[in-house]
Amino acid sequence: xxxxxxxxxxxxxxxxxxxxxxxxxxxxxxIGFGALYLxxxxxxDLAPPEVTAGxxxxxxxxPPAESLEDNKTGAADKTEPPAGAETxxxxxxxxxxDVPARPVLVLKGHAKWDDAAKTLTxxxxxxxxxxxxxxxxxxxxxxxxxTDTDDSGFHYEAMLPIAKAPEGKIKLADxxxxxxxxxxxxxxxxxxxxxxxxxxxxxxxxxxxxxxxLDTNNIFxxxxxxxxxxxxxxxxxxxxxxxxx
Numbered sequence: 568x569x570x571x572x573x574x575x576x577x578x579x580x581x582x583x584x585x586x587x588x589x590x591x592x593x594x595x596x597x598i599g600f601g602a603l604y605l606x607x608x609x610x611x612d613l614a615p616p617e618v619t620a621g622x623x624x625x626x627x628x629x630p631p632a633e634s635l636e637d638n639k640t641g642a643a644d645k646t647e648p649p650a651g652a653e654t655x656x657x658x659x660x661x662x663x664x665d666v667p668a669r670p671v672l673v674l675k676g677h678a679k680w681d682d683a684a685k686t687l688t689x690x691x692x693x694x695x696x697x698x699x700x701x702x703x704x705x706x707x708x709x710x711x712x713x714t715d716t717d718d719s720g721f722h723y724e725a726m727l728p729i730a731k732a733p734e735g736k737i738k739l740a741d742x743x744x745x746x747x748x749x750x751x752x753x754x755x756x757x758x759x760x761x762x763x764x765x766x767x768x769x770x771x772x773x774x775x776x777x778x779x780x781l782d783t784n785n786i787f788x789x790x791x792x793x794x795x796x797x798x799x800x801x802x803x804x805x806x807x808x809x810x811x812x
Contacts, residue, residue: 661754
């Protein structure tokens, strides 16, 4: 047998092997696709990722839209009260107390509503300075007594309680005098927040008094449990005493 005849036989043998490998490869592909098909029919949740527009996305269901909105809007949206729920201002209630008279240093004045916080702060600072200069120790939190109000402004008495009124006539700085705080039966209310928002508390108090049919003596006291420094200070605690008949 010539060299060329042997080469032909070798090529034929390779051709047979190549044909067999093509058949085996085709069978392997068919078996693989069959297994995937059975897996998808029997266990849809375990299906492989789907390819869409060049991106691989899981075949599982996407998260509900609500959780995506939560991520966008933040937790603050979840804290909104349900419709019709009462706010703290709408649920205000008064506590009946007997307010005793106390010796105080007092400074009287008049102010416009827009300047209420600054005027009261300045007046209380003068009263405190007068007490320090006279050697009189405070014995309680500062007070503002509102004696007359109208749409334009109010008359007030800035007070600082002291342990004991000084004996005899005493002259104090900045027109500060010695006096006594109002006494009698009163309803005690609470305001917690900025002084700029105290009007909302008074509106709630007025509604409460109207609902209960209570008459007042047109005098009320603000007791400042925290220092009144700025009308926009968010951390101002004020107890309000409304004297009733």
